[in-house]
Amino acid sequence: MLKKKLILGIGITGMSCIEFFNEKNIPYKIFDTRNKNHFDNYNFKNINNKNLFFEKYDDNILRDVDEVIISPGLDKKHKIFSEINRLEIKIITDIDIFKRYYKGKIISVTGTNGKTTVVSMLEHALLEIGYKPIACGNNGVPPLSIINESYDYIILELSSYQLEYMSDLQSYISIITNIDYDHMERHNSIANYVMIKSRIYNDSRFKLAADSTIYLLDNIHDLKSYGLSSSGEVIIRNNTVKSITYDGFNIFYKKMKLKNKGKHNLNNILCVISVLDIIKVDIDSAFRSLDNYSYLPHRIxxxxxxxxxxxxxxxxxxxxxxxxxxxxxxxxxxxxxxxxxxxxxxxxxxxxxxxxxxxxxxxxxxxxxxxxxxxxxxxxxxxxxxxxxxxxxxxxxxxxxxxxxxxxxxxxxxxxxxxxxxxxxxxxxxxxxxx
The missing domain is CATH 3.90.190.20 (Mur ligase, C-terminal domain)
Structure with a gap:
């Protein structure tokens, strides 16, 4: 009998898996811990009711299942996880499935803060320069929903919840914007949180991290940093850049004051310029590409x-x-x-x-x-x-x-x-x- 995939959690991620499996004729089951009434407006016409499970755990859920696709944020204390572990069923993410089918260049971004802004800025800059990128992942656009399109770069925003179960990404460029104390109720310790975040670097060609985070990542080989040196000089990929300066609040490029202010904005800009440097975009073009970028709402x-x-x-x-x-x-x-x-x-x-x-x-x-x-x-x-x-x-x-x-x-x-x-x-x- 052909084994099935179990989609664990019907949110944006789960629905993208359903649509993708329907398109590829991949057999699957669904389980969500919420009541079935919550999904009255959902269309499950392509799945037999015997493969649709809600609220309570049932031994039939995991029968004939070879992989479980987990949605980010699902409570790991639920009984189904102990059963998955007991039966030694592999847990993966929608991004693992995406990687099986997509062979283009991926730029992966994670961090306690700043990742959504960096992803948005990078997408904007690449568009301005003339590339065709798309931002997806933790920002609300499921990668599987855009898998049939052609792009120069997929910019993938990843949370620790996604990285926790993800296999090797093999990204072209991987970035950690910063790491701070967060999600301890999920990851238990800062050491475990760092370990999960650093999985983004597995099999990456280029690895970047904010200079303030480097000390947590001393086991990562070939890691390049961006940010401010101890003497206050601007660093891009381990190299001092004299044309960019920072006075503690204002950011300058060739002595011209930028509209963006503050250290958090400096780090975001340096991260994007570091990526553009890898793909051989000169620094003048990089700054021009960010001239008309509009910052995301709800962020200062x-x-x-x-x-x-x-x-x-x-x-x-x-x-x-x-x-x-x-x-x-x-x-x-x-x-x-x-x-x-x-x-x-x-x-x-x-x-x-x-x-x-x-x-x-x-x-x-x-x-x-x-x-x-x-x-x-x-x-x-x-x-x-x-x-x-x-x-x-x-x-x-x-x-x-x-x-x-x-x-x-x-x-x-x-x-x-x-x-x-x-x-x-x-x-x-x-x-x-x-x-």
Whole structure:
């Protein structure tokens, strides 16, 4: 009997697997831990009901299965994982399947923060230069959905959840933008997290990492770095580049000030230029390709308002490292809105920046007390019951030229479906109070 694939989890990834298997006539089963009613609007016409399983584990789920395709973020504590391990069934990802059929050049990007921006910037730059790239993966575009198209470069954004089960990628270029304390509830230790992230380099032709991350990756051979040297000089692929300079806030190319500011933007730009250097794009062309790049929303995004207060939407901040970057980017007189759903995080690491730059802390979300217990600060704290309340409190304590920053350092799932909806609610609330 022909063995089947088991699609574990019906989200964007799972649906792309279903469509691909239907196209290739590959037999499969489906299991999702949610109730069947959740999928009333889904079309499962090409699969027999006996191969469709929901909510509860059934021994028939794994019968005649040779590979399990896992969706990112599925709870590893579910009973099915112990059964998969007991039966020694191989766990793979949709990207493993993609690699079996796609033989073009892949640029793979991972990192605790910055990966989505780098992927977006790189796609933009390559398009401007004249290549045909596409960004896919963790950004919401499943690789299997674009496998029948022809591209010069596939730019693949990868999370640690995907890398955990992935086989060798054999990427043309692999990048780690940074590594910081995150996802410990999943990976248990920073050492394990680093090990999983570094799998992106397996069988890669070119390997890149931010200079600030190199010390965690000393076992990776032929790794080139980008960033700032200890003396403050700009580094691209281990080489000093005199034409790019940084004064601690502003970025200059040939002494011309760029519109992009801050160390996080410098690192993103240097990462993209490092990739373009590998594919033989000269540095002038590389900078020109980024001239009209528009940054993604919810990332230290200045909201256009008629008042004289600076409102920043940094809803994408789901960990301390991204909130650190936001605090470093802004001047003093910050009113910081913190909090969200609970996640194992070292919030004490924010204390120094908060003491130096923040005038008021406004807390939202279920992890208020968890954060407060770790912070070493005497800065005034106020609790808010909603994002709207947080905005009103922040406005009432602000004065001209203050910076009001939503940078939660927490996931959004206690109050919102995702960080985008949290950010949109913040922007809407700001527009309501300043009109």
């Amino acid at each position: 995004e200045l909201i256009d308002t008629p008042d004289k207060i600076n409102w920043y939407n940094d809803s994408k901040s789901t960990n301390c490292a991204s909130t650190k970057a936001a605090l470093e980017y802004l001047n003093e007189n910050i009113i910081l809105i913190l909090g969200g759903s609970r996640k194992d995080m070292q919030y004490g690491s924010l204390s120094s920046l908060i003491n130096n730059k923040v005038k008021l802390l406004v807390f939202i979300g279920e992890n208020k007390e968890y954060i407060k217990a770790q912070l070493k600060t005497n800065i005034k704290m106020i609790d808010a019951e909603s994002i709207e309340s947080a905005v009103k409190i922040s406005q009432s304590h602000s004065k001209e030229n203050d910076n009001i920053l939503l940078s939660p350092a927490s996931p959004s799932f206690d109050m919102f479906e995702n960080y985008e909806k949290r950010g949109a609610a913040f922007v809407s609330a700001v527009q309501d109070v300043v009109k």
